Amino acid sequence: MSSHSSILCVANWPSDVGYAWWLMESYWVKISELYQASYTTIIAYPQINTVPAEIANSDIELVNFDFRATTISRVIENINFIKKHNVKVIYLSDYGAADITYALYRLAGVEKIIVHDHTPGLRTKPKGLKKFLKLCIVNMPLIKVDAAFGATDYVKRRLQDVSCVAPSRCYSIQNGIDFSPNQLIREPHPLSAKLPKDKKIIVTASRANKYKGIEFALDVVAELVNRRGLDNFVYLFCGDGPDLAHFKEYAKQRGIESYCYFPGRVEKVQQLFKNCHIAFHPSNGEVGYSLAILEYMASELPVVVPDNPSVCLATRDKQSGQVYKDKDKERAAEALALYLEDEQMRVTHGKVGKSDVIEKYTLTSTHTALENAFLNVVRR
Secondary structure (H helix, E strand, O other): OOOOEEEEEOOOOOOOOOOHHHHHHHHHHHHHHHOOOOEEEEEEEEEOOOOOOOHHHOOOEEEEEOOOOHHHHHHHHHHHHHHHHHHEEEEEOOOOOHHHHHHHHHHHHOOOOEEEEEEOOOOEEEHHHHHHHHHHHHHOOOOOOOEEOOHHHHHHHHHHHOOOOHHEEEEOEEEEEEEEOHHHHOOOHHHHHHOOOOOEEEEEEEOOOOOOHHHHHHHHHHHHHHOOOOOEEEEEEEOOOHHHHHHHHHHHHOOHHEEEEEEEEOOOOOHHHHHEEEEEOOOOOOOOOOOOHHHHHHOOOEEEEEOOOOOOOOOEEEOEEEOOOOOOOOOOOOOHHHHHOOOOHHHHHHHHHHHHHHHHHHHHHHHHHHHHHHHHHOOO
């Protein structure tokens, strides 16, 4: 058993999936720096492959250990791990706000349990007896978390209204992106040569999953071509996933394959945004907004999004983008057509979006919020 206290950061993904989780990994590094004098910071990965450079260059201790409590034997293994490493703080991603296993972990020596919610989408608020029971469970000693972090203000409100976590235990750690000079100086992206120079590029960057609304986006492209007669654009979808082949076939069925480009997964995708003109993010649910939306805005792309509050909260309608009624193809096509036809509006809204990101959504501000929240919960 270790004599030095530890903070355990639990990863739900292998170490080489930083493409999607780089922000969370930056949080772990920040925690390590914040508590280096009093705690050893450990990351438990279910599988260690290539380790992100930022983590490899930190003082974090990496352990190949799957912390998911899926069986009784797994829970026992977790308890033994906690005792072996003298874990005093557990920092979890996308776990519940209350769980019977938390009581067992506390009996093994854990003093603080924090969950960070990045899960997307709208939820239904509980009412009546269901709300009463939820309030009792989520605020019960030992099984409740000491703090719940939301990836945006929207998620923080959802933790309070839907999960029924006490407001005093909820914190907003706004998603943010890196605006350091090293991130802003970029070479041309290899794919940029494949994009037509005489067309406007409408871009979506997301997982190739039907939940992301890509079928709807293709319907809107068909609306622009077939009903509005526009041919001065290409729709670029950057991302891979289970439904990518289906989206390609769907574009063929709609007769718009010549207007669409599906390169699959694109590394350093924000670098490619410099060669794009408009961002279209028709997702059915995010956490208030996605990191991709912030990256569009940072690249001076006006953003077209649905009025779904789990998607549109970073976009100011008719200022940094256009917000259309959710699932309304005609309104979405109208919003895109405005930017295809009005160059001055497109440029102006793009500049406003970049200004908004610099003011509200930088990595520096999100790290500051994380530090303040942690210090409120865990003393140094």
